[in-house]
Amino acid sequence: MRLTYAQINLGNFKNNIKGIKSLFKPETKICVAVKANGYGNGAVQCAKAAKEAGADFLAIACVSEGIELRQNGIDLPLLMLSLCCPEEIPEVIKYSITPLIFDKEIIALYDEELEKTGASFKFPVHMAVDTGMGRVGIRPDEAGEIASAIVDSKHLLLGGMCTHFAVADSLTDEDIAYTEKQYDAFLTAIKNVEQLGINPGIRHCCNSPAALNHPDWQLDMIRPGIIVYGYYPDQITKDYLLKKGIDIDLKPVMSLVSGVCAIRHFSKGQSVSYGHTWTASEDTDIAIIPCGYGDGFLRRFNEIVKPVINGCAYSIRGRICMDQFMLDIGKSNSSVKRWDKVILFGDKSQGAFVDAQDIADATNTIPYEIMTGITSRVERVYIEQ
Numbered sequence: 001m002r003l004t005y006a007q008i009n010l011g012n013f014k015n016n017i018k019g020i021k022s023l024f025k026p027e028t029k030i031c032v033a034v035k036a037n038g039y040g041n042g043a044v045q046c047a048k049a050a051k052e053a054g055a056d057f058l059a060i061a062c063v064s065e066g067i068e069l070r071q072n073g074i075d076l077p078l079l080m081l082s083l084c085c086p087e088e089i090p091e092v093i094k095y096s097i098t099p100l101i102f103d104k105e106i107i108a109l110y111d112e113e114l115e116k117t118g119a120s121f122k123f124p125v126h127m128a129v130d131t132g133m134g135r136v137g138i139r140p141d142e143a144g145e146i147a148s149a150i151v152d153s154k155h156l157l158l159g160g161m162c163t164h165f166a167v168a169d170s171l172t173d174e175d176i177a178y179t180e181k182q183y184d185a186f187l188t189a190i191k192n193v194e195q196l197g198i199n200p201g202i203r204h205c206c207n208s209p210a211a212l213n214h215p216d217w218q219l220d221m222i223r224p225g226i227i228v229y230g231y232y233p234d235q236i237t238k239d240y241l242l243k244k245g246i247d248i249d250l251k252p253v254m255s256l257v258s259g260v261c262a263i264r265h266f267s268k269g270q271s272v273s274y275g276h277t278w279t280a281s282e283d284t285d286i287a288i289i290p291c292g293y294g295d296g297f298l299r300r301f302n303e304i305v306k307p308v309i310n311g312c313a314y315s316i317r318g319r320i321c322m323d324q325f326m327l328d329i330g331k332s333n334s335s336v337k338r339w340d341k342v343i344l345f346g347d348k349s350q351g352a353f354v355d356a357q358d359i360a361d362a363t364n365t366i367p368y369e370i371m372t373g374i375t376s377r378v379e380r381v382y383i384e385q
């Protein structure tokens with residue numbers, strides 16, 4: 001196996017899910033987001049582990065993700081959060097993927113396709129309500145009409161209703177008020193449906209930040225993503241929860257690991273890597289690490305990540321290349337040997353100097369992007385403890 005790999009700790013993953021579940025009513029369902037290859041952690045393995053930890057649903061973004069899960073024996077209900085094109089609808093049906101529906105054209109497309117397959121059962125769909133995210137969904141005042149269209153169709157069943165929050169991760173007064181308005185609009189949409197005598201099915205709205213900041217909005221199901229992979233949506237939420245005395249002890253699931261593939265002696269005045277941005281001010285040893293931006297270890301990480309070898313953190317020198325970078329291990333460093341393991345980021349309690357949150361904070365992004373950015377040539381290696 002290559003020196004560079006992503007270690008995925010499924011024990012941490014399952015503990016995160018169990019910790020999250022413990023904050024909610026036992027009957028509240030949990031829909032674990034495994035879209036984007038399980039936020040980079042590996043969709044199939046995470047889906048299996050999620051089921052073991054008590055997940056009721058899995059959330060995916062596109063049809064191919066659903067097919068991959070089905071072909072690997074995953075039998076949980078799959079909720080597809082993004083829209084697909086008409087050509088993909090036969091596969092949505094074939095692989096029992098639950099789509100989000102929010103207009104009559106889509107309802108008709110599904111109904112026609114189900115008619116062709118001669119389905120004798122009703123196919124569940126969830127109705128998305130746009131209460132202020134500005135992405136997919138009907139307006140709350142259309143909920144009754146669209147729910148009726150679903151119920152009146154020949155083959156569709158209203159399996160659930162959902163909405164998505166835009167600023168649930170912010171705790172400014174203005175944003176809290178906005179999120180509360182979204183929640184109220186969702187309740188109104190549900191009421192409009194119920195007043196027509198239609199069962200709204202599973203009602204769900206909480207992504208990770210909403211689940212943590214507004215647990216009383218759990219309704220029938222929550223849809224956490226980032227927290228099951230061990231990261232808070234942001235530091236604000238984490239601080240807020242700690243202040244309330246809630247510590248679910250989330251642990252990062254992914255660690256990016258590499259190894260020393262060569263050690264080279266550099267003399268004072270010698271430069272390293274493209275652009276010669278670093279020149280040795282004294283004699284030193286440089287370890288060559290076979291990992292770069294082609295693995296998702298981006299150039300802008302070079303001032304932030306301090307890779308750890310045998311418990312010591314070292315500085316990256318010069319630019320990170322596509323496939324390699326150089327690490328200054330100091331002169332005659334006998335504690336670092338060729339083929340030693342290097343931890344680039346991950347669980348700090350297991351020796352990493354930084355986690356994906358630290359990298360995200362320093363590069364003006366979110367841990368989601370750091371994890372999903374680890375590319376497909378990086379093998380995912382699964383451990384359980």
Ligand SMILES: *Cc1c(COP(=O)(O)O)cnc(C)c1O
Nearest residue numbers: 033081164207208223224225226
């Ligand atoms: C991705 C997604 C989630 C999970 O979001 P997190 O912030 O990772 O918890 C929930 N609901 C919808 C609609 C999503 O797109």
